[in-house]
Amino acid sequence: MKIADIGGEFALIKRxxxxxxxxxxxxxxxxDDCAVLKxxxxxxxxxxxxxxxxxxxxxxxxxxxxxxxxxxxxxNVSDIIAMGGTPHWAFLSIALTPATEVEFMDEFxxxxxxxxxxxxxxxxxxxxxxxxxxxxxxxxxxxxxxxxLRLRSMAVPGDLICxxxxxxxxxxxxxxxxxxxxxxxxxxxxxxxxxxxxxxRIIAHFCHAMIDVSDGLGSEVRHICEESGTGACxxxxxxxxxxxxxxAAAKVSADAHDFALYGGEDFxxxxxxxxxxxxxxxxxxxxxxxVGEILPAEEGIYLMRDGQRQDVKKGFDHFA
Amino acid sequence: MKIADIGGEFALIKRxxxxxxxxxxxxxxxxDDCAVLKxxxxxxxxxxxxxxxxxxxxxxxxxxxxxxxxxxxxxNVSDIIAMGGTPHWAFLSIALTPATEVEFMDEFxxxxxxxxxxxxxxxxxxxxxxxxxxxxxxxxxxxxxxxxLRLRSMAVPGDLICxxxxxxxxxxxxxxxxxxxxxxxxxxxxxxxxxxxxxxRIIAHFCHAMIDVSDGLGSEVRHICEESGTGACxxxxxxxxxxxxxxAAAKVSADAHDFALYGGEDFxxxxxxxxxxxxxxxxxxxxxxxVGEILPAEEGIYLMRDGQRQDVKKGFDHFA
Numbered sequence: 036m037k038i039a040d041i042g043g044e045f046a047l048i049k050r051x052x053x054x055x056x057x058x059x060x061x062x063x064x065x066x067d068d069c070a071v072l073k074x075x076x077x078x079x080x081x082x083x084x085x086x087x088x089x090x091x092x093x094x095x096x097x098x099x100x101x102x103x104x105x106x107x108x109x110x111n112v113s114d115i116i117a118m119g120g121t122p123h124w125a126f127l128s129i130a131l132t133p134a135t136e137v138e139f140m141d142e143f144x145x146x147x148x149x150x151x152x153x154x155x156x157x158x159x160x161x162x163x164x165x166x167x168x169x170x171x172x173x174x175x176x177x178x179x180x181x182x183x184l185r186l187r188s189m190a191v192p193g194d195l196i197c198x199x200x201x202x203x204x205x206x207x208x209x210x211x212x213x214x215x216x217x218x219x220x221x222x223x224x225x226x227x228x229x230x231x232x233x234x235x236r237i238i239a240h241f242c243h244a245m246i247d248v249s250d251g252l253g254s255e256v257r258h259i260c261e262e263s264g265t266g267a268c269x270x271x272x273x274x275x276x277x278x279x280x281x282x283a284a285a286k287v288s289a290d291a292h293d294f295a296l297y298g299g300e301d302f303x304x305x306x307x308x309x310x311x312x313x314x315x316x317x318x319x320x321x322x323x324x325x326v327g328e329i330l331p332a333e334e335g336i337y338l339m340r341d342g343q344r345q346d347v348k349k350g351f352d353h354f355a
Numbered sequence: 356m357k358i359a360d361i362g363g364e365f366a367l368i369k370r371x372x373x374x375x376x377x378x379x380x381x382x383x384x385x386x387d388d389c390a391v392l393k394x395x396x397x398x399x400x401x402x403x404x405x406x407x408x409x410x411x412x413x414x415x416x417x418x419x420x421x422x423x424x425x426x427x428x429x430x431n432v433s434d435i436i437a438m439g440g441t442p443h444w445a446f447l448s449i450a451l452t453p454a455t456e457v458e459f460m461d462e463f464x465x466x467x468x469x470x471x472x473x474x475x476x477x478x479x480x481x482x483x484x485x486x487x488x489x490x491x492x493x494x495x496x497x498x499x500x501x502x503x504l505r506l507r508s509m510a511v512p513g514d515l516i517c518x519x520x521x522x523x524x525x526x527x528x529x530x531x532x533x534x535x536x537x538x539x540x541x542x543x544x545x546x547x548x549x550x551x552x553x554x555x556r557i558i559a560h561f562c563h564a565m566i567d568v569s570d571g572l573g574s575e576v577r578h579i580c581e582e583s584g585t586g587a588c589x590x591x592x593x594x595x596x597x598x599x600x601x602x603a604a605a606k607v608s609a610d611a612h613d614f615a616l617y618g619g620e621d622f623x624x625x626x627x628x629x630x631x632x633x634x635x636x637x638x639x640x641x642x643x644x645x646v647g648e649i650l651p652a653e654e655g656i657y658l659m660r661d662g663q664r665q666d667v668k669k670g671f672d673h674f675a
Binding site: 040044047048069070074090092123124140144167168172 | 356357358360361364367368370371372373376377378380381384385389390392394400402403404405406407408409410411412443444446447448449450451455456457458460461464477478479480481482483484485486487488490492494496
């Protein structure tokens, strides 16, 4: 039976993994950006892993080795930040091909360290092996104070849905590259930058649920709703887009809103917040946009566009 | 420049990674079976990662999906046990190919869980993606009491070098498979079994240095000597071999001692122990053989065979 036949990537994960865990140390296992473990008197331990495969998450034709290393670290740090946490210790597994040169590895590590050092992360272990294609995996550990932990399941009907920065940039860059248009805006795809640790910590102080944008706004809001047992309305017109993202979408005959909703790897933060806390957050951090509202479950999950209710399509799925 | 030109896998790791780590939480970073982090008042946190790539660490022609899952977990648990620790929480990253079927994944997870449950490990997170070949990576966390931690660097001249069980079985199985000889003994390659947690804990109580056998006895003794600043003598005649390993070696015109010294993935334990502690250990655990002695650094690292001193060749190297 094909994986698509049972409903794709997320259905497969549901089929194979066990949400319940009998270990009392495990606060949260499968089903959030990180696993959460009991740690010190004041903090939890956070653990996340991310694998990137050549010709799938990166290509040696477009990406420099520096960018591959940088992107791998940012993707993982983003998961820790989305829990309200601070990243600390990283472990790299890497499969190199017979063609991999030493200079390539020097540059890959330079990118990896550049991102790591900007977030205070120490690379303290790993596994080096080889294969027919290049594959990299990072395991990243971090910590979060007990009262700063933010889960996907913490959204409450009435919360406003907010997103940091702008969306659709990575998908726009990918589409341009696929058409051979190597403009400066493709850097959002080649070397995405996640939010800073301090930003996540401030947002966590005011928000309810939080998640990072790795598969598009639509997919992330869906995850929040599933885990929180809520519905949601996303206001199509309010989705924050850069003019260059809109221009790139026009060039490839697409809609930039779709890049934002269904494209991957923007590594922004989506969070839900009680309306009365918005102003206090904005006093300390203002680079975010209100894009919707958390609703009771029975109202469903939908887009509101020109006064019309539309379905939120499924996000990127490796196996759909 | 090719990786082989700078000296292969271990030279590359030395070039790229930084042994020193300014973070006071990091007790031991790069350079042992696991990284070691400060954790509770009585224990350290252990972290290890292992990547297995299709057609390199396994092949779909020989390995069942159950065996791939089982082997991945055993390889990682072995690293925790070799520190004197107890494994707890695992995180799976997996790249599937377009051809991967749901039934394959069911079996892979059944093997992974079978090993995990036998060691008390909980699988609590991961990343599922796809690629042109199948790649699996496990990150495994465990813990060890402060006084039970055993590092590669803890060997002392005068220690006896011991190894659990028998060696060369995995390499013998691999060689038979390569010649199309699918005998029962190939299971040591297809589904290797690491030592049990209680065995590692008892050995740790009595030994100085410990390491698991993933690249052959020669390579592991070399690692201990490098980290401990010692030399070593391995007694060729005393290397423990099963009759079936000797028979397999004969069939493929090789020497079973070489399988033990330079073959991979036996997942036995090599440890060094003061001679006066051997009997006390044997009272509680006896499945080990004395194969040599730790010497002062100036005596070098060598094999003693028929009264003749021989060099210990380098072990398996992905890039040599």
